[in-house]
Amino acid sequence: MEHQRCYIYQPPETEERANKRQRTSKFDPQSRLPERLQIYRSVWAQQEERIQNTLEGADSATQENIVNFISAASSSPDEQKFAIPTALIVAGPSIASHGHFFERLGRRVRDANSAYIVLTSGECPNLKTLLKNLIKKVTSRVEDDDEDEIDRPSTSSRHGPKLLNYDLGHVEEWQKKHRAASIVVALQDSEAFDAGLLVDTIDLFHSWLDRLPFVLLFGLATSAENFEERLAGNSLRFLEGQKFDVIQSDEIIEKLLHATVASTDVRLHIGSNLCRRMLDRQKDHVQSTQDFCDGLKYAYMSHFYASVPSLLLKEGITFSDVTADIFEAVRNLPSFRRWVEDTLDDGRAQDVRNLLEDNEYLFDQVSQHIQSGQQALLSLSHAASVLASIRQAIQMSPTVRLSSIWIRAASGELSGSPLIRETMLSIKKIPSDKLVHLLASLRELEGNYFSIDLASSQQRLDSLLKNTDTPLRTQHDVRNDSLRTTVVAQKVLLSKHKAALSEQDRAYSDIVTEFHDRLETYFASSLVDPRTLFLSEILMYDLKSPHTEVFQPKPRFAIERALASPHDYLGCDCCSGVDGNPAALSATQPATAIVYQMYLESGTLINVSDLWSAFNAIAGDGSDENEPKTMALFQRALAELKYLGLVKPSRKKTDHISKTMWKGL
Amino acid sequence: MVGTKRRRDQDDADELTPRKLRARIADDAPDELEPLEAQTPSRKGRAQHLAENGTPRSILKKTGWANGVAATPKSTRKLVFETPTKSAKRDSPDGTPTIVRNADRSARRKSNRRILERTLNGADSDEEALDEEDELAEHILGADAEDTDQPGEDAVPEPPVPETPSKRGRGRPKGSGKVGRPRKQRSPTPPTELPPHEEYFWQNRPGGTKTSNNTLSAQSLLNHDEYFQAMQSYQDGHAAEMDFLLELHSRAYDQWIFELDQGFNICLYGYGSKRIITEQFTARLYRHLLDRPPYKGTKKTPSIVIINGYTAGTTIKDILTTVASTILPAGLKPPNQPTALLDYLLEHLSSTPPPHPIPIVLNSIDSPSLRKSPTPSLLARLATHPNINLLCTADTPHFPLLWDTGLKSQYRFLFHDATTFLPYTTEIDTVETVNELLDRSGRRVGGRDGIGFVLRSLPEQARELFRILVLEQLSLSLTTPAGEAEAEPSDADRTPSTKKKSSRHKLVATQGVEYRVLYHKAVEAFVCTSEVSFRSLMKEFYDHGMIESLKDGMGVERLCVPFRSEELEGLAEDLGAGVF
Missing domain, CATH: 1.10.10 (Arc Repressor Mutant, subunit A)
Structure with a gap:
């Protein structure tokens, strides 16, 4: 068998099925595996749905535009066209995600009664092969070996000489039958095509334009200018181009991260180290969004597959679901030890004894802490989003992406960091027109995890703004300060003076100060270091080990x-x-x-x-x-x-x- | 010492010694040479200046030098090479700062160079030679004192010249490296603990690789029989540890099944044959699937596709047809072309999904036969389908380079280290590989015995033809004198005792017998009558790897028997004695 090239596996005849599962040790790490995997499936299904929605939503606008462009190009079929309608799709340097994009685009184009063919440079080394492939894909004819072709009666033999298999006549015939609105030919990696081949193809398509409604799509990894440079002016005249910018993959990743990792509705959180690692990998290797999702999925898989106490994440878990193994495992967690030590320091020795000996007591505590831990982690994620949206609303520079804010928050570095201080300072000085924006954008984030009373601030601000036209300023605004220079006994004295605040400004300052204080307490309470939480090992997956080896082997x-x-x-x-x-x-x-x-x-x-x-x-x-x-x-x-x-x-x-x-x- | 020198200079003043002249000219030089300097880049101009300055003979020739020089800027360069020896003397009294630079050179070195230069530049008069010797002695003894003293004397306002070009031609003086600077004693042991890049440069240093000329004797390498015999009695000392490694890997099988189930593909890497792992895993997967709904309690069995990529000649088509045979109903006739077949398969998998993803176990995805251009991309397209599960192994250390990011993301691989330390018994034909590595492809036929075996089964003419070929080849190698090595390097060339640089291509091409020649010889010997019959005889030899053919530089086809001369001789003896 070992020297055979390919075969179907046949189990050996004499197979002892007895030794299939012999576990001598009492502890079976896989004991509750199916149940854990069940939890994994339900948790991941949610995430996957979010991923799909994000991906679909991300480039739907661009795809919509392209489809509209195609249908506009084919709207007047009788009109004589002088140039091939061409869409230059700038899809960015992440080549790995181009395939997915063109695939999704194809689904929408086909819905609009057009033929859609994707050609890649690999399958088109020369014009002849390109045409053969094109014809094969348009007519979706199953082509057999060349020998067979000789025997097969060609469809066109009745009308005249048999067409060669790279004659666009085949497509014309097909078009007569199917009456497609347009024939969309997408060259996925146009940079990799030979320039001469592109020129020839364009010339040829142009000469058939009176019979076949071609629309060309060029996938570009560089820029439209670069593409134009590669073509001769003559061929460019045959094209009527329009440029479409696809959302770059790093922006999609940002959105994905927002939807999955930093979302406020997840049961298993990803730790900051792992997240940073995944993003770095994305950046360094220009991978597709798919790889990011795979990385995330594998993290979820590893957690539920390998960690026994992850069973406690099950929704509505009862004491009878949990075996003694799991309690043992929980008692061995480092965070359990820390917690026990803290409790001992508080002098609650009896509680500790109960924790160590009474499974039922432990279960109650654990379920409570899982609830509160979830709460803490979710409000942490939410605080990161709030911070990001505050910075966005008041247009602070430098722009810090949500991903980096989130990672810093999740590693517990954000509380009291310069980033927070800077943001809070600029809130103190915020003029009223910007505050209106800020309040509006924060209203969207209001929820369980962000319960500042925005409405009252908003109300008071509204009533204040009714009477005034100019933006109000706070007492901290520099424009209210003035420097006064006085010369006393030949010495210059500089003194800072607050300009007298108007009544309105003073009222406005009160609103802002109150808002600022509330935000500050909010951040202080929600920006905790998640690694110090009890049961953080269960709530959060942040292990480097299998992840790196599995995705970046050496x-x-x-x-x-x-x-x-x-x-x-x-x-x-x-x-x-x-x-x-x-x-x-x-x-x-x-x-x-x-x-x-x-x-x-x-x-x-x-x-x-x-x-x-x-x-x-x-x-x-x-x-x-x-x-x-x-x-x-x-x-x-x-x-x-x-x-x-x-x-x-x-x-x-x-x-x-x-x-x-x-x-x- | 300096005093002596100066005195002598004065003594000579009345005679028209070159040195005196030179000194005068040197004084004039700055003004006279201005046009010249303007013409040429400064440094070169100075060099020329010196060259002309320092060549008394040429100056003597044109006494009206002052007028002449501006008009004759030509041939300045040539003078550099014409420099007579005397110029060498000049640099010390002249006191150009060159000496300062060279002051630290050892006396021994200086005198050596002087002697060398004299011999290089041809015969000098005895007087000059004597002169020189005096000076030489002075140099050796008082070089330092001179250096400090001289500039004041001549007061030639010349900027420091890095090199006095009159001394010698371009480049470092011959032998100066060897004689002047004592070679650093090379330590016999290479440096240890070098960082990897340093080690690379150390091992690749020019002239760094000195290997002995020892060769393996023909008997020492084992043939297939001997190899297997030796291997059968061999017991690996690490069997227990290897079993333990395997046991470790086998604990992950369930995890891999889970990973495959989640839509990932798996790639195993690491040292050692991973066939046993894939085998065990397949068995586990088979049982796992057998316990599942479509098969449980029925007679149906799951089908797992196994592909041995290491087997030579495995093509993508084999893979696709095997996969097709598992999923397509019997009546359908799938297309023949791989691309079309793949499209067809993917279409079928999407439209009528199988009850579970089709598992494909692929051993050695990085084997040469699966590396060629369309195969990886087709394979990736197959693997990316959600209804296909691919588990593959990769043996070479740099297999990830086979895939670009696009392919990589299509494959969706999870990588696992599966080092086993097991020998690649099935993957490698050890004896054959070593023979190829050592360029002993002749052993492929099984040496002389193998040839005899083949010849015995061939007609008389074939034996005769082979004898002619061997004899011709032998006589070629014997008659070609060593001097004509370029035209016909003899077979002895293959032993490293003679020239090293003999590429194999050239060897075969030149040591082989010309096709035409062999044909005519064969006709003369009544071995064959037409080229057709000649070719049919030759074909038999080709098929058994008994001859090799190559085109030489002129495009002439040459044939040769891939053996070394000593083996050829033995072969000729056997053939002559009619052993075969």
Whole structure:
């Protein structure tokens, strides 16, 4: 079987099904797995729905515009056109998300009774192939091998000579039957197309424009100017372009983050470190939005799969649902210990005893704390949104994205930070016209987690503003200050004076001060460090470990490590050096590891004969009858190095190989 | 010492010694040379100036130098090379600050250079030589004193010249590196604990790789039989640890099933063959699926597609047809072309989704046969479909480079380290790989025995033809004298004792027998009568890898038997003796 290329798995005949699950230990980490996964599914389903809505909403406006453009282009079919209607879609540098965009666009275009074909540079190396693909996709004809084609009676043979398979006549015929409003050809990665090919394609499409209603869409990763530069003026004359800007992926990510991570309606929170890591990965590797969602999903999966007490996140959980294992697990949480110590410091030793011994008491406490912890985390997220929207409403610079505000909030850095102080200061000085804006935008965020009495402020402000035309200023506004210079006994005295506040200004100042104080207490109460909360391990997932390895593997490092220090993996005692010298090669190491370590020390060119004698000196036992065995090991090691791509044959000298990889580079 | 020198200068004053002249000219020079300097960039101009200044002979030739120089700016450059030895003397009395720079050079070095220059520049008169020797001695003894003293004497307002070009031609003097500066003693042991990039440069330093000329004897490498025999008796000392690693990995199988279930694909990497893991995992997955609704309690069995990417010649079409066979009902005839087939499959998967995603287990996704252009993108399109679950393994350390971000996001891989340390027994043909690595492809036929085996099954003419070829090749390698190495490097070239730089291509092309020649020889020997029959005989050799053909630089096709000369000789003996 192992040398067969492809086959369907057949279980071996003699299969002992008895040893399927033999767990000798009493503790089974997977005991309540199905239930946890059930919670995971329900939690993730909510998130997924939000993601979908965000994604759909994100570029729907642009897509709407493009569809309108296409239908406008095909609205007057009888009119003679002189140029191909062309949409230049500036989709940004994140190539990974272009595919999804064009796919979604295609769904909408097809709804408008148009043919929609996406061509990528990979499938179109030349004009002929491009046309073949185009025809195949338009007519959705299943094309067989070339041999079959000869036998097949061509549809057009009755009318004249048989058309070649790259003749747009096929499309014309199809168009006669289907009467599509327009034939939309999207070149997804137009930068990757050969410029000459683009020119040829445009020329050809233009010459068929009187018979086929072509509309071209170019996906651009750079800019429309760059695209124009690549084409000759002649071809540009055949195009009638319009530019569409797609929302860039980092803005979509921002929205996604707002909808999922920083949302106020999630049961499992993502920690700040993980979130930062995910965003960095996004930025560094220009990944698609899909990768961000995958990262989020995997975090949720890991939490519920691996953490036993995550069962406590179940909605409406009762004491009977929880097994003793879970209580044990909760008692081992670091945050439990902290909490217990705090309780002890308060002198409530009896409570602690109950916590440690009475499962039922613990359950009550845990369910209470899960509730309050959720509350705290949600109001933290909400506070981040409030802060972001305050800064947006009063147009403070520099603009700080919600993502970075949220991450700082979630890592507990925000409370008392310069960012907050600065924001609060500018609120103190806010003129009344801006305050109106601010109150309006904050009204939208009002809810369970943000319960400042905005309405009363709003009312008082409204009544105040009725009588005045000019914006009111607060007492802290610099424009109310004036500097007075007095010369007393040849000394200049500078003194700051508050201009006399008008009655209205004073009233307004009161409103602002009150509003400011309320906000301040709100931020102070909600910006807590989530990691200090009891049960934060359950409420929040912030582990680096599986996430990094799973999404950013270091395969080269893994292989180099396995070969350079095999005991890291094997965990044996024999391989970590000879006589206390960790650098010495020991004979017990796997043969490939020995050869690899000698390989590391050698230069670019390696004499295999010398390598063999060195290997034989280490791994061999000196006797002649065992030499074939050593040789076999040596050959195997050499073949493995070749298989891993570490060496290649060298023509420079006989029996030499050359080195192709340097460790750690 | 300086005093002596000065005195002698004065003594010589009346004679028209070159030095005196030079001194005078040097005084005039700044004015006279102005036009010249204006013409050329300053430094070069100065160099020329010095060159002319320091060449007494040329100055003597044109006594009316002052008038002449402005008119003859030509051939200035040539003079630099014509510089006679005497100029060498000049730099010390002249006291140009060059000496200051060179002051710290050892006396030994200076005298060496002087001798060298004299020999380089041809014969000098004895007098001059004597003169020089005197001076040399002075130099050695009093170089420092001179340096401090000289500038005042000549008072030539020349800016410091980094190099006196009259001394020698361009470049460092021959041998100065070796003689002048004692070579740093190279330590026999390479430096340890270098950072990776430094290590790269250290190991790639020019001339850094000195390897011995030892070669492996033909007998020492094992052939297939010997290899397997040796391997059968071998017991790995780490069997227990490897089992433990496997056991660790096997704990993750359930997790992987969950991950696949959530729409991710899985990629396993790390050192060691991962076939056993995929095998075990497949079994686990099979049982897992068997316990699920569509199969539970029925005779139906889930189908898991297994693909061995490492098997040579695995194509995307194989993969797609195997997948198609699991999901398509029997009556349908899917299209033949991979792209069309894939579209068809995806269409079918979307319209009539299977009860569970189709699991595909792909061993070695990074194998050479699956790397070629359309395959990864097609595979990614297949893998991205929600009704396909792909679990694959990757062996090479840099496999992520196979995919750009687009493909990567299509694959939706979760990566897991699955280091096993198990030998790649199925993936690699060890003996063959090593032979290829060491350029002993001739061993592929199984050496002399293998050739004999093939020849015995062939007609008489074929044996005869092969004998002609071997003899021709041998005689070529023997008759070609070493001097004509360029035209026909002999077979001995393959042993590193002679020239190193003999690319293999050139070797085969030149050591091989020309196709035409071989054909005519064959006709002469009545082996064959037409080119057709000749070709049909040759084809048999090709198919068994007994000959190789290559075009040489002229485009002439050459044929050769891929053996070393000693083996060829043995072969010729066998053939001659009629062993085969």
